[in-house]
Amino acid sequence: MKVLIVGSGGREHAIAWSVAKSDKVDKIYCAPGNAGIAEYAECVNIGAMEFDKLVQFAKEKEIDLTVIGMDDPLVAGIVDAFEKEGLRVFGPNKAAAILEGSKAFSKDLMKKYNIPTAGYENFDSAEDALAYLETAKFPIVLKADGLALGKGVLICNTLEEAKDGVKSIMLDKKFGTAGNTMVIEEFMTGREVSVLSFVDGKTIKTMTSAQDHKRAKDGDEGLNTGGMGTFSPSPFYTKEVEEFCEKYVYQATVDAMKEEGREFKGIIFFGLMLTEDGPKVLEYNARFGDPETQVVLPRMKTDIIDVFEACIDGTLDKIELEFEDNAAVCVVLASDGYPLSYEKGFEITGLEEFKNHDGYYCFHAGTKWEDGKIVTNGGRVLGVTAKGTNLKEARANAYKATEWIQFANKYKRNDIGKAIDEA
Numbered sequence: 001m002k003v004l005i006v007g008s009g010g011r012e013h014a015i016a017w018s019v020a021k022s023d024k025v026d027k028i029y030c031a032p033g034n035a036g037i038a039e040y041a042e043c044v045n046i047g048a049m050e051f052d053k054l055v056q057f058a059k060e061k062e063i064d065l066t067v068i069g070m071d072d073p074l075v076a077g078i079v080d081a082f083e084k085e086g087l088r089v090f091g092p093n094k095a096a097a098i099l100e101g102s103k104a105f106s107k108d109l110m111k112k113y114n115i116p117t118a119g120y121e122n123f124d125s126a127e128d129a130l131a132y133l134e135t136a137k138f139p140i141v142l143k144a145d146g147l148a149l150g151k152g153v154l155i156c157n158t159l160e161e162a163k164d165g166v167k168s169i170m171l172d173k174k175f176g177t178a179g180n181t182m183v184i185e186e187f188m189t190g191r192e193v194s195v196l197s198f199v200d201g202k203t204i205k206t207m208t209s210a211q212d213h214k215r216a217k218d219g220d221e222g223l224n225t226g227g228m229g230t231f232s233p234s235p236f237y238t239k240e241v242e243e244f245c246e247k248y249v250y251q252a253t254v255d256a257m258k259e260e261g262r263e264f265k266g267i268i269f270f271g272l273m274l275t276e277d278g279p280k281v282l283e284y285n286a287r288f289g290d291p292e293t294q295v296v297l298p299r300m301k302t303d304i305i306d307v308f309e310a311c312i313d314g315t316l317d318k319i320e321l322e323f324e325d326n327a328a329v330c331v332v333l334a335s336d337g338y339p340l341s342y343e344k345g346f347e348i349t350g351l352e353e354f355k356n357h358d359g360y361y362c363f364h365a366g367t368k369w370e371d372g373k374i375v376t377n378g379g380r381v382l383g384v385t386a387k388g389t390n391l392k393e394a395r396a397n398a399y400k401a402t403e404w405i406q407f408a409n410k411y412k413r414n415d416i417g418k419a420i421d422e423a
Helices: 010-020 051-060 071-076 078-084 094-101 103-112 126-133 159-171 239-259 293-299 304-313 351-356 391-402 418-422
Strands: 002-007 027-032 065-068 120-123 140-144 153-156 182-186 191-200 204-212 215-217 221-224 229-232 265-275 278-285 327-335 360-364 367-370 373-376 380-388
Touching (some): 010 304, 010 380, 027 051, 071 078, 094 278, 103 120, 103 239, 120 126, 140 159, 153 159, 191 239, 204 239, 229 293, 229 391, 239 265, 239 278, 293 327
Antiparallel strands (some): 120 182, 191 204, 191 265, 265 278, 367 373
């Protein structure tokens, strides 16, 4: 079969790598792709938001299955555009993708269906938000309602910080229209865990757990980023936590969406906080996480094409989802200065080393071909992933592998997975 993947980051590279392993697949295209994805797929110069061009391309090439990697096109209705033309596509439609597209919607959904989450209020006016903050308990969390590249969340320790945050999100429109509505949420403490899941509208099958590191600098200092590294599985995601979430979170969310007339088919990413009062939902995403995908998919034994097709056809209950009994750690190599300002266009060397080592992967996030060389082309450049028999071994392997790669202004956190030592 022929598969088209839509996206250009490390997540899409991991998806392409996983799809390429399936003996059902003869040809992979990726739009727009990147230099690493080009190893498995023919990259096509069509942007992820160019729906008409993508649909036309899928028809011309007689694509059997399209996989949408990114949040923006899902929330904007790319699945609807493909389905309207009778094309098979993996991902939630626009009505279901609102689960990620609007934080206010998802919080209201959780409240309505008693899915555990932090207390909150939604605001459409900066004036009302500021008035509410005068009596609020700190620290407090401000969230832009819409998509903001994983950066639209501000943790404010004082009233002054919170007032500045409201100004930044709602008045200065730092995150564009994503800040037209804002959620103010109680601050929760505890371990964060990410759980990805496959959903076919009624059945949900969770993947192995992971934990992301969002802050730019060691010790969880610095600005929020799209993710600086991750590990899987999380030692804090115990059997008890899993059983609680299966009972009160996972199936409850799928059933709630169906009840709302927004049947969800695709990936639901559950961002969980393990609080003293039990697990609570921090956020939902409507697609594979990045960089969580880079540690979850290398551990998955089941043919990903079989799972994609089962989600589309509503037969996920017949799939046995299996993962290796090991661990994986991903360390993001970024451009120094990310997420604010950074230079691009530097040659990357050492990539060939990964071909000589089993259980080591280098997923490209921001790269491109230029004059016969692979060069940096983004803030997050590469996701260096390694497996091991346990988390400590995987972590040591991943950091060893980061030394194989060289490019000017290379930057990484040195404490990805350090929490493992405390488990």
